[in-house]
Amino acid sequence: MDNITNPHTGHFIGVDLGGTKIDSILVDQNNVPLDNVEMLTCPEEGKDAVIERIIASINKLAAGLPRGVDDVRAIGIGSPGPLNKEKGTVVDAPNLRWKDVPVTSVVRAATGLPVYLENDANVAALAENRMGAGRGTKNMVYVTVSTGIGSGLMLDGRLYSGTTGAAGELGHVTVVPDGPMCGCGNRGCLESLASGTAIARRAKEVASRAAGAGILAAAEGKIEKIDAVLVSCCAEAGDPMAIAILRNAFEYLGIAVANIVNLLNVEMVVIGGGVSNIGDVLFDTVRRAVDLRAFPFMAKDAKIVPAALGVDAGMLGAACYAMERWSEDYA
Amino acid sequence: MDNITNPHTGHFIGVDLGGTKIDSILVDQNNVPLDNVEMLTCPEEGKDAVIERIIASINKLAAGLPRGVDDVRAIGIGSPGPLNKEKGTVVDAPNLRWKDVPVTSVVRAATGLPVYLENDANVAALAENRMGAGRGTKNMVYVTVSTGIGSGLMLDGRLYSGTTGAAGELGHVTVVPDGPMCGCGNRGCLESLASGTAIARRAKEVASRAAGAGILAAAEGKIEKIDAVLVSCCAEAGDPMAIAILRNAFEYLGIAVANIVNLLNVEMVVIGGGVSNIGDVLFDTVRRAVDLRAFPFMAKDAKIVPAALGVDAGMLGAACYAMERWSEDYA
Numbered sequence: 001m002d003n004i005t006n007p008h009t010g011h012f013i014g015v016d017l018g019g020t021k022i023d024s025i026l027v028d029q030n031n032v033p034l035d036n037v038e039m040l041t042c043p044e045e046g047k048d049a050v051i052e053r054i055i056a057s058i059n060k061l062a063a064g065l066p067r068g069v070d071d072v073r074a075i076g077i078g079s080p081g082p083l084n085k086e087k088g089t090v091v092d093a094p095n096l097r098w099k100d101v102p103v104t105s106v107v108r109a110a111t112g113l114p115v116y117l118e119n120d121a122n123v124a125a126l127a128e129n130r131m132g133a134g135r136g137t138k139n140m141v142y143v144t145v146s147t148g149i150g151s152g153l154m155l156d157g158r159l160y161s162g163t164t165g166a167a168g169e170l171g172h173v174t175v176v177p178d179g180p181m182c183g184c185g186n187r188g189c190l191e192s193l194a195s196g197t198a199i200a201r202r203a204k205e206v207a208s209r210a211a212g213a214g215i216l217a218a219a220e221g222k223i224e225k226i227d228a229v230l231v232s233c234c235a236e237a238g239d240p241m242a243i244a245i246l247r248n249a250f251e252y253l254g255i256a257v258a259n260i261v262n263l264l265n266v267e268m269v270v271i272g273g274g275v276s277n278i279g280d281v282l283f284d285t286v287r288r289a290v291d292l293r294a295f296p297f298m299a300k301d302a303k304i305v306p307a308a309l310g311v312d313a314g315m316l317g318a319a320c321y322a323m324e325r326w327s328e329d330y331a
Numbered sequence: 332m333d334n335i336t337n338p339h340t341g342h343f344i345g346v347d348l349g350g351t352k353i354d355s356i357l358v359d360q361n362n363v364p365l366d367n368v369e370m371l372t373c374p375e376e377g378k379d380a381v382i383e384r385i386i387a388s389i390n391k392l393a394a395g396l397p398r399g400v401d402d403v404r405a406i407g408i409g410s411p412g413p414l415n416k417e418k419g420t421v422v423d424a425p426n427l428r429w430k431d432v433p434v435t436s437v438v439r440a441a442t443g444l445p446v447y448l449e450n451d452a453n454v455a456a457l458a459e460n461r462m463g464a465g466r467g468t469k470n471m472v473y474v475t476v477s478t479g480i481g482s483g484l485m486l487d488g489r490l491y492s493g494t495t496g497a498a499g500e501l502g503h504v505t506v507v508p509d510g511p512m513c514g515c516g517n518r519g520c521l522e523s524l525a526s527g528t529a530i531a532r533r534a535k536e537v538a539s540r541a542a543g544a545g546i547l548a549a550a551e552g553k554i555e556k557i558d559a560v561l562v563s564c565c566a567e568a569g570d571p572m573a574i575a576i577l578r579n580a581f582e583y584l585g586i587a588v589a590n591i592v593n594l595l596n597v598e599m600v601v602i603g604g605g606v607s608n609i610g611d612v613l614f615d616t617v618r619r620a621v622d623l624r625a626f627p628f629m630a631k632d633a634k635i636v637p638a639a640l641g642v643d644a645g646m647l648g649a650a651c652y653a654m655e656r657w658s659e660d661y662a
Contacts, residue, residue, distance in 0.1 A: 082628055091628070139494045160486055162596025163470045166629050173590040174624050176508060186624045259504040259590070265493025293505050293517045297413055297422070298497050
């Protein structure tokens with residue numbers, strides 16, 4: 001690979017720090033992926049062990065370059081939030097069991113490289129905007145729907161992360177003022193109505209009724225086996241209750257997306273995350289809600305499309321974020 | 332005034348085009364107001380007559396400068412929307428009875444000056460950010476609550492107006508999915524629940540019941556005399572129904588503001604417009620909703636404050652917009 005053997009080119013490493021895995025990628029200065037490494041996070045071993053694995057991933061990727069880490073310009077880390085970007089700390093990430101962890105300074109000290117920390121949904125938004133479904137758009141929102149719901153905002157061509165880097169908490173906008181309790185303590189948050197967790201909970205509630213018999217049968221009679229994927233399979237097989245549960249959930253997602261369109265007048269809403277793989281019923285329901293609820297002249301300009309980068313969006317976005325921030329700071 | 336007699340300084344004119352009045356202001360290159368002119372809009376006389384009055388206002392202000400319009404660098408017009416900023420047209424403004432009016436090109440042809448068109452809530456947001464309540468903030472939303480509800484977004488220190496210039500339609504975000512019909516054709520829009528019009532409608536509904544007797548008495552028995560100001564007076568006098576109507580309306584406003592805080596992580600939400608003069612009951616209710624519904628770490632950073640510039644925000648913001656756009660284009 002010429003990019004690796006040419007000492008005059010710069011490389012960037014992106015780390016996607018998740019509760020289960022640490023996915024890291026090495027890219028050249030044109031964002032072309034050269035190599036990647038996957039490690040288990042094992043958060044139960046404590047934060048020091050997790051950070052050690054982040055550093056080991058970086059060293060492993062850098063080892064393929066002629067001068068090792070000296071050929072790497074910067075590292076980007078996409079992490080669950082909230083973050084304190086000024087201090088470079090992860091403030092609170094239950095999946096990692098982390099509270100106020102100064103991951104940036106530890107990785108910087110170990111590698112001698114600039115380290116840039118950003119929210120995982122934000123770096124995924126950047127990746128989808130620069131090289132994914134939203135390529136070429138100036139104003140785009142990336143929405144991720146999985147066990148939770150998050151979003152990242154690309155506005156006027158740049159990642160908008162807000163005053164303390166916490167913008168994009170779409171999962172916790174109120175959609176139904178007196179709706180179900182959410183894990184955050186508020187009522188009627190989008191996440192409590194349209195996430196994979198919410199879909200599974202609703203399906204479990206109905207499984208013991210006659211109308212939910214199809215779902216219960218698909219779970220072989222075991223309510224605890226019901227999850228969003230199973231509901232989706234039932235819906236594809238034509239089960240009316242499963243279809244109703246999904247439509248209901250995605251109607252709420254559609255309201256939130258319509259509100260984004262009215263507020264931010266974006267060109268595109270990119271929807272990713274595990275639940276988005278359910279496909280047509282999600283995209284059709286969201287599209288209808290946007291057409292119904294957003295102003296026609298804004299709705300018609302707003303494409304609603306599936307994400308293109310899948311689970312790679314996190315590490316690709318983290319590398320891309322490192323490159324863009326490094327260019328601002330040093331180039 | 333030295334600024335006027337010094338031929339080397341540049342001046343800017345801001346025009347606030349409303350359904351009732353055309354308010355115009357002349358400022359120097361430091362945004363210092365030098366003179367202003369007020370004319371009636373009289374939209375019933377047709378668009379040509381209205382544009383003539385805009386041009387007459389500009390000429391009157393420029394006449395006070397040594398070289399007339401030659402001492403003016405650019406003109407900003409704040410107009411009700413939606414606008415087509417690329418074409419410089421007002422797409423649809425019911426208050427003006429305008430549809431697809433090319434106001435920018437007509438004023439440009441008559442004055443020979445660059446003319447910049449922007450939404451009225453957006454220029455007011457710019458004014459509050461540059462010289463009003465939001466001075467010094469980087470991320471700020473301006474919300475105007477009067478007969479309708481609108482907003483303007485200042486993000487990363489700049490006016491964010493979206494893909495076609497229509498961002499900030501806060502009045503038409505859905506707050507109650509199956510709520511009352513809104514003039515826009517959607518259900519449960521913020522404007523249908525929390526605007527001056529919504530407050531008056533709700534008060535008229537209850538006026539014929541026993542609980543609404545106080546409001547009806549204040550209107551001297553004439554239901555048609557009930558408006559948001561009267562409801563506010565009744566609330567101040569301690570009428571429990573009037574207080575309940577206001578609290579209910581501002582609770583919905585608070586939900587929309589909490590959603591903005593969660594989505595945009597702003598430092599400040601500035602609330603202006605006629606209804607905001609109701610004061611404490613509005614600000615206290617909105618503050619409580621934000622504390623209840625937004626993430627604590629974002630809620631605590633978000634100040635909720637009254638607008639500082641009152642009805643002058645429109646023309647001041649239009650002048651400021653002209654200056655900033657002119658600087659980008661020519662300076």
